[in-house]
Amino acid sequence: MKRTLRSRWRRAVHDGVRRALGFLPRESRFALYRALVDCDPHPDPRLSLHIADTRDDLEACFALLHDAYVASGFMTPHPSGLRVTPYHALPTTTTLCAKFDGEVVGTLSLIREGVFGLPLQSAFDLSSVRAREGRIAEVSALAVHPAFRKTGGAILFPLMKFMYEYCTQYFDTRHLVIAVNPNKIELYESLLLFQRLTPHTVEHYDFANGAPAVGATLDLQQARLDFQTVYGHKRERKNLHRYFVETRMPNIELPARPYHTTNDPVMTPQLLDHFFNRRTQVFDSLDLRRRLLLHSIYDLPEYRDVLPALPARRPPGLALRRHRRYSLKCPGRLHLHGWSDAGPFDIDVVEVSLSGFQAVVPRPLPLDVWGTVSIELGLGVRSTLQVAAVRGVRPGGSCVYGFRIDEPDAAWRACVAALESGCTHRDLRGAVTDVPTEPDVRIVMA
Known part of the structure; x- marks a missing residue:
């Protein structure tokens, strides 16, 4: 009971602060957000960040995400206690993981545009982004453990830095897109310099349980210059240009690649079976086209028995070419x-x-x-x-x-x-x- 009252009190305080900020001019609000930046270039050595590619790490990331989404009203509770989407089955999706003392305390997923498209394209027009050169990835499935949400970005900023380095150096991605709650969009605009896809809010975004959402994009090539303009004159712990572009953190473990691949597939047959057939029934919910696409990607014999079943006779026009697990540059x-x-x-x-x-x-x-x-x-x-x-x-x-x-x-x-x-x-x-x-x-x- 006390915990519920405290939660309601904090929510009321946050709503009051947001309403008060709403009376300030946009430039003043953005300046205030930037003044609150505290990005530590030497985080606690107990913090480690890497790609989630084991069953335990993925399970912890999906569980943390489930609890965060349920608490925010972005999904109804699932019996598995996990939030797993069809996009997590693709080799073009990478889940980033932050651990503190060996416990997963933060996660986000990068969904590069692939055979399933992008989650937010069902609600937002991406034609202006696609008209420019460079691959697109959606930032999705972001969650930070409640115990670390009041620590001034001690987990969030390292996760964002990991995302920036991975996308610019390893993921062959130029454009990021996001769909976020209207209450959060100004943080992405002011701190990370995202630009809205459209001025209006989508009132019912199905991928987030019908919650309202605002779409935005960031050109990572241009962002490097814009970060310098906005943050270059600031001192170290408030200088996001130096933090993202120049600082090197031993806490971040970037992938070791013998070849110049640009994605990091993690789903073994065992992991696909565990997360998409046993812990959840995501594969059962897929339409025929998506089932065929998965078979065209994971075309090795060891995957055959864990992928969603195909009908004996396929409708005409659904034959698909092979899609590769690895992309190259x-x-x-x-x-x-x-x-x-x-x-x-x-x-x-x-x-x-x-x-x-x-x-x-x-x-x-x-x-x-x-x-x-x-x-x-x-x-x-x-x-x-x-x-x-x-x-x-x-x-x-x-x-x-x-x-x-x-x-x-x-x-x-x-x-x-x-x-x-x-x-x-x-x-x-x-x-x-x-x-x-x-x-x-x-x-x-x-």
């Missing part, structure tokens, strides 16, 4: 033979097979002209191939070409085999031990 240099403008050209390889690859090229190329390409598959792992472009398209300002390989070398064969057989990001870590490497030569990624 491998830098390379291409030189064409016997062409007037032979290069070399910088390219980014984004998809590989044993006999060819797709690459983003800054300019149009001739077809069926052979050349030599040197591709950095991972740090110190290089493949040199004879290739020819066989097809090309121009989506926007870049050119995407498909290349045919004359003869794959050992490094290329090993990379393709690892990507096709690996279930999770951990499976790739030992994949380069027998591959010839060139540790003294590397191509620096932009």
